[in-house]
Amino acid sequence: MGFARFIGSRLLQGLFVVFGAMVVSFLIANLTGNPSDVIGGSLLSPEQRAQIAHQLGYDRPLPERLGDYLAGAFRGDFGMSYQTSETALSVVLRALPNTALLITCALACALALAVPVAILSVLRRGTGVDRSMRSTMMLVGALPDFWIALLLVLVFSVNLDLLPAIGFQSASSLIMPTVALALPLTPALVRLLRGALLDVVGQDFVTSLRARGFSDRSIVTHQAFKNASVPFVTLLAMQVGWLLGGTIIVEVVFAWPGVGSALNNAVQNRDIAVVQAAVVVIATGYVLVNLLADVYASLIDPRIRTAVTT
Amino acid sequence: MTVAASARELSVEVRKGHGWQRVVEPLAFDVHAGEIVGVVGESGAGKTLTTRALVGLLPRGVRASGSVTLGERTFDARAVAREVLGRDATVVLQNPTTSLDPLSRVHRTLVEGVTHLGLMTKREASHHARALLDRLGFPDQDRVLRLYPHELSGGMAQRVAIAAALMPSPKLLVVDEPTSALDAHVRVEVLELIGDLARDLGTGVALVSHDLALVGRFCDRVLVMNAGRILERGVTQDVLERPQHPYTQALLASAVTTDAVPRAALPAMAGS
Amino acid sequence: MPLRGYPTLQFGVLILLAMVAVGLWGLVALPSADRQDLAHSFAPPMSPGHPLGTDALGRDVLDWISDGIWIAIQVSLAVVLISAVVGIAVGLCAGYFGGVIDALLMRLVDLSLAIPPLLLFIAAAVVLQPSMLTLILLISAVSWLPYARLVRGVTLVERQRGYILAARLGGASRVRILVGHLLPAVSTVALVLCSLQAGYVLLWESGLSFLGLGIRPPQHSLGYIIAQGRSTLSVAWWVVVFPGAALALLVLAANLIGDGLRDLIQRDVEVVER
Numbered sequence: 038m039g040f041a042r043f044i045g046s047r048l049l050q051g052l053f054v055v056f057g058a059m060v061v062s063f064l065i066a067n068l069t070g071n072p073s074d075v076i077g078g079s080l081l082s083p084e085q086r087a088q089i090a091h092q093l094g095y096d097r098p099l100p101e102r103l104g105d106y107l108a109g110a111f112r113g114d115f116g117m118s119y120q121t122s123e124t125a126l127s128v129v130l131r132a133l134p135n136t137a138l139l140i141t142c143a144l145a146c147a148l149a150l151a152v153p154v155a156i157l158s159v160l161r162r163g164t165g166v167d168r169s170m171r172s173t174m175m176l177v178g179a180l181p182d183f184w185i186a187l188l189l190v191l192v193f194s195v196n197l198d199l200l201p202a203i204g205f206q207s208a209s210s211l212i213m214p215t216v217a218l219a220l221p222l223t224p225a226l227v228r229l230l231r232g233a234l235l236d237v238v239g240q241d242f243v244t245s246l247r248a249r250g251f252s253d254r255s256i257v258t259h260q261a262f263k264n265a266s267v268p269f270v271t272l273l274a275m276q277v278g279w280l281l282g283g284t285i286i287v288e289v290v291f292a293w294p295g296v297g298s299a300l301n302n303a304v305q306n307r308d309i310a311v312v313q314a315a316v317v318v319i320a321t322g323y324v325l326v327n328l329l330a331d332v333y334a335s336l337i338d339p340r341i342r343t344a345v346t347t
Numbered sequence: 348m349t350v351a352a353s354a355r356e357l358s359v360e361v362r363k364g365h366g367w368q369r370v371v372e373p374l375a376f377d378v379h380a381g382e383i384v385g386v387v388g389e390s391g392a393g394k395t396l397t398t399r400a401l402v403g404l405l406p407r408g409v410r411a412s413g414s415v416t417l418g419e420r421t422f423d424a425r426a427v428a429r430e431v432l433g434r435d436a437t438v439v440l441q442n443p444t445t446s447l448d449p450l451s452r453v454h455r456t457l458v459e460g461v462t463h464l465g466l467m468t469k470r471e472a473s474h475h476a477r478a479l480l481d482r483l484g485f486p487d488q489d490r491v492l493r494l495y496p497h498e499l500s501g502g503m504a505q506r507v508a509i510a511a512a513l514m515p516s517p518k519l520l521v522v523d524e525p526t527s528a529l530d531a532h533v534r535v536e537v538l539e540l541i542g543d544l545a546r547d548l549g550t551g552v553a554l555v556s557h558d559l560a561l562v563g564r565f566c567d568r569v570l571v572m573n574a575g576r577i578l579e580r581g582v583t584q585d586v587l588e589r590p591q592h593p594y595t596q597a598l599l600a601s602a603v604t605t606d607a608v609p610r611a612a613l614p615a616m617a618g619s
Numbered sequence: 620m621p622l623r624g625y626p627t628l629q630f631g632v633l634i635l636l637a638m639v640a641v642g643l644w645g646l647v648a649l650p651s652a653d654r655q656d657l658a659h660s661f662a663p664p665m666s667p668g669h670p671l672g673t674d675a676l677g678r679d680v681l682d683w684i685s686d687g688i689w690i691a692i693q694v695s696l697a698v699v700l701i702s703a704v705v706g707i708a709v710g711l712c713a714g715y716f717g718g719v720i721d722a723l724l725m726r727l728v729d730l731s732l733a734i735p736p737l738l739l740f741i742a743a744a745v746v747l748q749p750s751m752l753t754l755i756l757l758i759s760a761v762s763w764l765p766y767a768r769l770v771r772g773v774t775l776v777e778r779q780r781g782y783i784l785a786a787r788l789g790g791a792s793r794v795r796i797l798v799g800h801l802l803p804a805v806s807t808v809a810l811v812l813c814s815l816q817a818g819y820v821l822l823w824e825s826g827l828s829f830l831g832l833g834i835r836p837p838q839h840s841l842g843y844i845i846a847q848g849r850s851t852l853s854v855a856w857w858v859v860v861f862p863g864a865a866l867a868l869l870v871l872a873a874n875l876i877g878d879g880l881r882d883l884i885q886r887d888v889e890v891v892e893r
Contacts, residue, residue: 050729057730061739068746163407175878179871181822183829183842184863187849191860195853241445248404248440249460249511250433260448275732282735286826290849300738301830304745312742316734323733338450339495 040335040342047331051324058320059110062313063103110317116310118303125310128299129318135205136288136295137322140281142211143218150219151226158227159234160257170227178224182283186217186290203292214291218284225280229272233265240264267334267341274330278323350416351551352401352436352519353377357413357424359396359405359575371397371575373413378519378551383542385554385566385583387598393575398521398553402436403428418518431519433460437512439541441523443505447496453507454492461514472514479510483540502533509541516548524556538565559602563587571595628879634872638865642688661855672857674848680858684865687841690834691869694755695820699813701759706766707809711797713767714774721771728768736761737823744832754833758823762816769812770805777804807884814877818870825866841866 090096109115115125154174158167193213194202201210237243238261246256273280288297296315303311335341359371371393378384386394400411403424411424417435440446447456457476461467467475480488483506496504505525512520522541525534538554542565545552556562562569562583569586571579571594579592590596656677664672664680671680713721740757747753777783778801786796825842827833834840841862848858 053726054729054733057726058734061730061734062742065739065742066746068743175874176871179818179867179874181825181863181866181870183826184845184859184866187845187852187859187863191852191856195856241440241442242448244404244406245438245440245446245508245511246448246460247428248402248432248438249514250464251460252429255463260451263450264448278732278735278738282737283822283826285735285737285741286829289830300741304741304832307745309745312745316738316742319735319738320733340449340497343497 043335043341044328044331047328051328054324055317055321056107058317059107060103062110062316063106065316066309066313067099067102110313115314115317118308118311120303120306120308120311125308125314126318128303128311129296129314132294132296132299133318133322135293136284136297139211139214139218139288139293139295140284142215143222143281143284146215146219147222147226150223151230154223155227155230155234156257156262158231159238160254162235174224174227177220180221182217182221183286183290185220186213186287189213189217190290205294210291210293214287214293217287217290218281221283222280225276226273229276230265230269233269233272234261236268237261237264263337267338270330270333274327277326278319349380349549350377351380351418351549352553353416354397354401354424355414355416357397357400357411357415359393359400359409359411362408362410367410369575371400371411374577376570376577376580378553380518380549380551381546382567383545383552383554383565385556385562385569386572387556387559387562387569388572389557389598391574392572394555394557394570394572395523397572398555399438400424401427401553402432402438402519402521404432404438404521433464434466434515435517436519436521437515437517438521439508439512439523442526442528443508444496444499444501444528446508447499447504447511449496451495452492453494453496453499456496456507457492457511457514460511464515466515475514476510479513480507482544483510501529502537505529505533505537506540509537509544513544513548513550517550520545520550520552522552522554524554524558524561534561535564541565559587559599571598625879625883627875628883631872631875631877631879634868635876638688638869638872639692641685641865642692644685646685646689661851663855664857664861671861672855674855674858675851680844680861683839683844684841684862686839687844687862688865688869690751690838690840691821691824691866694751694758694824694834695817695873697755698758698762698820699817701755702763702816703766703809703813705759706763707770707802707805709763710767710770711774711801711805714771715778715793715797715801724767724771728764731761731764736819737826740823740827741830741832744827749827749832749835751834751838754824754827758820762820765816766809766812769808773805773808774801777801811877811880811884814873814880818873818877821866821870821873 087096095102113126117123118125118128121128154170158170161167189200190202190213193200200213201207202213204210234257238257243256243261246260247253251260284295285297285300287293288295289301292298296319300312300315302308303315353376355375356373357371357375358369358373360367360369362368374397376384386398388394396405396409399405400413401415403411403415403426405411405428411427413424415422415424415427415431417427417431420430422430447453451459454473454476457479458469458472461472461475462469476492477488480491485491485503485506491499491503491507496507499507520541525537529537538561541552541554544550554562554566566583568581569583570577571586571592573594579586579590579595586595587599590599656673658677659666659669659673660675660677662669662673662677664670666672669679669681671684673679674683709720709724713724736758739761740754743757747757783796783800786800791799824833825840825845828835828840828842829846831843831846833842835843844862845859845866848855848862852859
């Protein structure tokens with residue numbers, strides 16, 4: 038069946054991406070030549086540094102190290118975090134559920150805002166309503182997420198004392214990080230969905246639905262929405278990394294115990310193995326999300342199910 | 348003969364900048380029950396907008412005024428769509444493959460309109476859909492109902508589109524000339540089917556076409572349009588054999604063709 | 620005004636000009652940006668001599684902001700220029716010649732989507748010394764890809780057009796076709812991208828500086844100023860609010876200009892096609 042082949046080809050593509058992320062994460066660590074210089078800093082004598090480099094295997098030729106690194110990475114072995122003496126991967130994976138929770142809430146929140154806005158602006162396209170909504174979205178989209186985060190803290194923690202400013206103690210801790218992430222995300226979702234809907238609304242079958250007695254509103258919220266959801270979900274999944282890159286900073290602002298905070302902590306402490314593991318884990322997450330989007334698209338659109346490739 | 352639909356003082360305007368520009372001058376015509384009226388003219392003549400205005404299916408930035416009567420009821424041309432579309436009047440678009448929702452099986456395409464408007468229950472609609480498909484020459488209706496548009500051939504898609512348009516047994520059916528992407532013999536077949544069904548159901552058909560040969564074969568009466576006006580009208584044979592207006596004469600002269608395809612299937616003059 | 624009928628573009632240019640004016644003023648007043656005045660710490664906005672207030676060390680917030688705006692403009696201009704030049708060149712070659720360059724480019728594009736840019740910059744900061752130059756190079760290392768992808772797409776379409784074929788048959792060299800014919804065809808779309816991308820660059824730069832991984836004193840990025848104000852948020856909201864607003868206005872200007880240019884180009888394209 039075409040479906041299995043389609044998913045198979047996307048899986049292969051995803052594998053390439055994960056492989057690429059491993060290479061990139063290796064290159065990051067080796068940008069300056071020898072990570073032991075970075076770890077040790079200037080505090081150690083040249084002999085001590087050479088010893089560390091030898092221990093970590095950095096005195097061997099680059100291709101050999103890359104091969105070893107990749108072999109380890111594919112087994113999930115990125116070495117130990119020198120801060121916690123856990124494996125680097127487990128440091129990242131422990132933080133992952135919190136980040137996943139935050140991102141899911143932010144996406145749900147942004148979608149709940151973006152879907153009605155996009156639908157309304159398509160129904161009222163070309164009118165003042167459409168224009169004013171587009172301007173509002175443009176304004177919201179220009180707000181830096183970490184600034185929104187601090188403003189929220191200022192209002193709801195400092196002044197009103199309603200919500201906890203940092204950490205993850207209760208469900209209420211989730212509110213501010215979610216809003217800080219969802220707000221700048223919403224305009225991007227509106228733009229994607231509005232574009233997808235406008236593409237669909239211009240098609241012949243929409244005219245023929247009108248001819249069969251469906252109102253514009255009914256078409257846009259049902260048949261056209263379903264049609265538009267396929268490119269929308271695909272594009273959203275494709276850009277999810279770019280759109281949610283700010284998660285790292287927002288996590289840091291709220292001291293949210295997620296991958297972003299773990300990454301920031303690792304960077305500030307030069308814990309290279311954890312940084313590498315985080316890069317690969319996030320790229321893997323990206324591939325999985327895109328795979329989910331592909332499955333969705335092929336469930337909704339019969340043409341993808343029967344298409345031979347791509 | 349009863350009148351299925353009639354237009355009075357029907358005109359169409361298109362938004363231009365901040366104002367409106369009239370593209371169809373006020374005109375009047377009738378479509379009788381069970382007859383096919385051909386609306387001919389070159390592209391830009393206003394034939395599509397006129398017939399669309401009759402049922403209220405106009406694109407954004409286009410508006411109609413005047414009045415439209417369907418059966419016993421008369422409507423303002425601006426409000427006609429909500430009252431008649433999908434009930435008393437439906438439209439078959441030019442390109443059958445793009446006019447079907449790609450995500451819906453044939454069954455849903457046929458059933459959703461009439462059930463949405465509350466004209467039939469789901470069961471009645473399914474039953475009616477099968478009967479229509481049978482009438483349109485599909486031997487295995489259950490199989491067709493399960494197919495998606497991309498699994499249909501052009502001719503099949505055209506017949507499904509017609510079935511969808513005929514589901515509510517409309518008084519008026521506006522048919523855009525089937526796309527030239529269809530084989531010539533398929534187009535003829537499709538138009539023959541429409542003619543038969545229209546006579547059986549007592550539906551009046553307005554066929555929009557730039558193909559005089561096609562009109563000559565299928566239409567009872569014909570309206571010749573140019574630049575938003577009806578220049579000539581009458582029984583098809585009279586108009587085609589004894590054209591009065593110079594424009595009709597020119598149109599006919601330019602449609603004279605050389606190949607040996609039977610008259611009905613002539614691709615005729617190029618309009619668009 | 621030549622931009623009449625394009626309010627978004629007008630508005631964007633207006634904001635940008637205002638911000639540039641503030642930034643230029645900061646360039647003139649640069650030495651004062653770091654001047655501490657402990658006698659006037661935490662002066663609220665509208666204080667005499669400090670229209671936007673001062674921070675814990677009595678440094679003037681407006682001076683800081685104009686300094687930060689200047690930095691932001693420099694970084695985004697540099698990144699946009701570098702990545703546009705590299706991206707357009709690679710995109711033209713990939714689209715025109717195809718083959719290995721093309722395949723490689725598309726794999727890189729796939730990869731760059733999978734690793735959020737901010738993640739990459741932060742990860743790279745683990746081994747790089749933060750400075751304006753490293754930051755510019757680092758961001759450019761990612762930002763040229765969208766240009767390359769866009770230009771590749773346009774080139775693929777354009778090379779099929781009659782005028783390219785005519786030029787080829789007329790014996791024009793490859794370089795001449797690429798530079799003389801295809802470059803003008805892709806430059807308008809690239810211009811839109813430049814403007815839209817400047818918004819991203821501004822956010823990345825300030826975000827990294829906010830984390831202390833970007834630009835550091837003596838140069839003051841808006842992100843760094845906001846980070847400084849964070850610890851005194853409960854006593855001096857203005858140290859966080861005003862720099863953030865300045866940053867938001869810059870991003871808004873970039874987005875407005877990008878959006879306006881897109882409208883402008885689309886409208887022109889339509890006129891040509893009719």
